[in-house]
Amino acid sequence: MTTVEKPRKLGIAAGAGPLPIALAEAAQAAGREVFIVGIEGAASSDIARFPHAWVRIGAMGEFLRLLKEAxxxxxxxxxxxxxPDLxxxxxxxxxxxxxxxVARWMKAGDDGLLRGLAEFFEKEHGFHVVGAHEIAASxxxxxxxxxxxxxxxxxxxxxxxxxxxxxxIGxxxxxxxxxxxxxIILALEAAEGTDEMLRRVARLAPELRGRPEAPDGVLVKLSKxxxxxxVDMPTIGVETVENAAAAGLAGIAVEAGGTLVVDGEAVARVANAKGLFVVGLGRARIEKGSL
Incomplete structure (x- = not known):
């Protein structure tokens, strides 16, 4: 008799936004048990729908204990x-x-910090760090x-x-x-994130940006x-579409296979209602555009 191996239990360290919930739902649908550790002040209260616990961002020992005990x-x-302010x-x-x-990793930028944390979890505590795209390719x-x-x-x-x-900038x-x-380049994303960047664009004079009555201009998001x-991939969702529309933009173009889309059906529905396009750019198109 063939024994079916049980999927490995997944711990989700949850920050802000809808992605932790979407990922937990996808993991459960694939037969995985999940346990969410919500970061206080960041994660949504919706994590209460799943086995979960809360931890403050500086309580690394408690965070590790919760994942191991689960x-x-x-x-x-x-x-x-x-x-964080250290x-x-x-x-x-x-x-x-x-x-x-952590202070040393932060000097190497956000990517350096995230790489350092991933190595810490794997080499010193035996966890396997996986990407959201590995859990939910959908x-x-x-x-x-x-x-x-x-x-x-x-x-x-x-x-x-x-x-x-x-x-x-990546x-x-x-x-x-x-x-x-x-x-013309109207805005570049920095530490404030995409949504705040789009709000900056919305505050520009109409002659500089696109206008809701005559949408123009595009948002592009790519992996660095x-x-x-x-531990870090570009992400868009309904809020991105709404903010792009409020900024008077005509559409959004993101890296195909390298961008997470929270509820793609809702993104398409809202974009259609607002008259925006949303398109995934293949690697060949990105390389062509970079010339």
Whole structure:
């Protein structure tokens, strides 16, 4: 008789946004047990629908204890967390011992911090760090147009301009997104994140940005070159579409296979209702646009 191996239990370190819930649902649908550790002040109260616990961001020892006692073997770090003020973390003993390394990792940028944490969990505590895309490939953006509206010729040119800008800031570990309109870069994403960047665009004078009555301009999101995809991938959702529409943009272009889409059906539905396009860019198109 063939024995079917039970899927490894998944621990989810949950930050802000809807992705931790979407991931937990996808994991359970695939037959995995999940246990969510919600970061206080970041994670949604919706994690209460699943086996869960709460921990403050500086309580690393408690975080590790909870995952081990729950029997988690694989862990995924998902959801937004604001870059911490090291002086206000309220560190426990494990956190205090880790602090010098965290400070060193942070000097290497966000990607350096995330790589360091992944190595800490794996080499020192025996967890296997996995990416959300490895758990739920259905969350990945396809190389396709999701909407009824397609980019115009000018918007295709703006996509290429924003691709070059996004790759440039990504290489410097600054951010993942850029907004271009009629041949001009309007905004680059930094530590504030995509939604705040779009709110900045919405505050620009109408003659600079697209307008709701005559949408123009595009948002492009791409992975940073060499990015640690297990712990950090570009993400869009309904809020991204709503903010792009409020900024007067005509659409959104993201990296196919390298961007997480929270509830793709809802994203397409809202984008169609607002007259925006949402398109996944293949690697060949990104490389072409970067020239």
């Amino acid at each position: 029997g988690c073997q694989d862990i995924v770090l998902i959801g937004g967390i604001k870059r 002086s206000k973390l309220g560190l426990d003993v494990t956190g205090m011992k880790l602090l010098p390394r 969350l990945l953006m396809p190389e396709a147009l999701l909407t009824r509206v397609a980019p115009s010729d000018q918007q295709e040119k703006d996509i290429d301009i924003a691709v070059r800008a996004a790759l440039a 290489a410097l570990d600054i951010g993942q997104g850029a907004v271009a309109c009629r041949g 070159p060499g990015q640690e995809r297990r």
